Amino acid sequence: MFRVFRDGFWFSLVFVLAFALPVYAQTSQLAADSSGKTPGSLNGTILDNTQAVIAGARIKLTRDGNTPPQETTSGGDGRFSFTNLPEGPFHLEITATGFAAQTSSGNLQPGEIRNLLSITLAVANADTEVVVSPATNVEVAEEQIKVEEQQRVLKVIPNFYVSYVPNAAPLIARQKFQLAWKTVIDPVSFLVIGGVAGVEQWENNFPGYGQGAQGYAKRYAASYGDLLSGTLIGSAILPSLLKQDPRYFYKGTGSKRSRVLYALANAVICHGDNGHWQTNYSGILGSLAAGGLSNLYYPAEDRNGARLTFENAAIGIGTSGALNVVEEFFVRKFTPKSSDPEPTKH
Secondary structure (H helix, E strand, O other): OOOOOOOOOHHHHHHHHHHHHHHHHHHHHHHHHHOOOOOEEEEEEEEOOOOOEOOOOEEEEEOOOOOOOEEEEOOOOOEEEEEEEOOEEEEEEEEOOOEOOEEEEEEEOOOOEEEEEEEEOOEOOOOOOOOOOOOOHHHHHHHHHHHHOOOEEOOOEEOOOEEOOOOOOOOOHHHHHHHHHHHHOOHHHHHHHHHHHHHHHHOOOOHHHOOHHHHHHHHHHHHHHHHHHHHHHHHHHHHHHHOEOOOEEOOOOOOHHHHHHHHHHOOOEEEEOOOOEEEOHHHHHHHHHHHHHHHHOOOHHHOOOHHHHHHHHHHHHHHHHHHHHHHHHOHHHHOOOOOOOOOOOO
């Protein structure tokens, strides 16, 4: 068991690997045998009459009477995306405050990646002047993380650090701490930590803690300390200081090879708040910092030297890459709340 939690995401996927993947392998094979059809996607950009992007526009996708509609919002760059769509007719309805509604329809072919390019919204006609107040990036991000905070694998295991919106708005520091705090106080986190501590006691890991209730309490506190420090440092403090996004951005399109390489690369690179890819200093340094911090509370004979701390950080990077692959190909099907943000009630 690794001593450093990279963030609140990896331990959730351990459960998926243990319990969900066998089920997925069977059900996905049956689905492939019966249909053999590749899902497609819809992408586009929302603009106004001046060709300026509109952030926070709401896009509603409907397909047939038996399929629930899907909704998303345009990101800070005006873009939106729907992925994993079956073939067949579709209808889009686009709305934004102060603009007239726009619609778009078509027929999606198996595996088609339909780029709708730009959809232009006209200012709404009204007898009185309409003051248009497009949603800010902060407001758009707030809507998006509300959905992320509901994402649970098998409706139970937190999956907060994954964005299924490819061009999600960047998070401000408060929102990064919000996600981190929600992870470390989630009831499932406490249950997982309890299981980890139980296994460690059963195998007599860290014998300096002893046995009995006191030994279990020490192992539990140490494991929770790993989660707390790893999540706060690697997913909140450093991302805020370095202006990096701690989330994994689901790709969902392209060849299997390209998606595998993308997932593995995301162990060492990340989205910057400026929208550009950059070295994931937050995750790497966060693992090192959390590993060094653990020397304050682990038994003396089990404390990491500098060499072992770096070795554990390297193992953590490899583990993150593997779990990203699991996230890219398997987890979304077990995450019911992975649809894009629902409209805000006014």
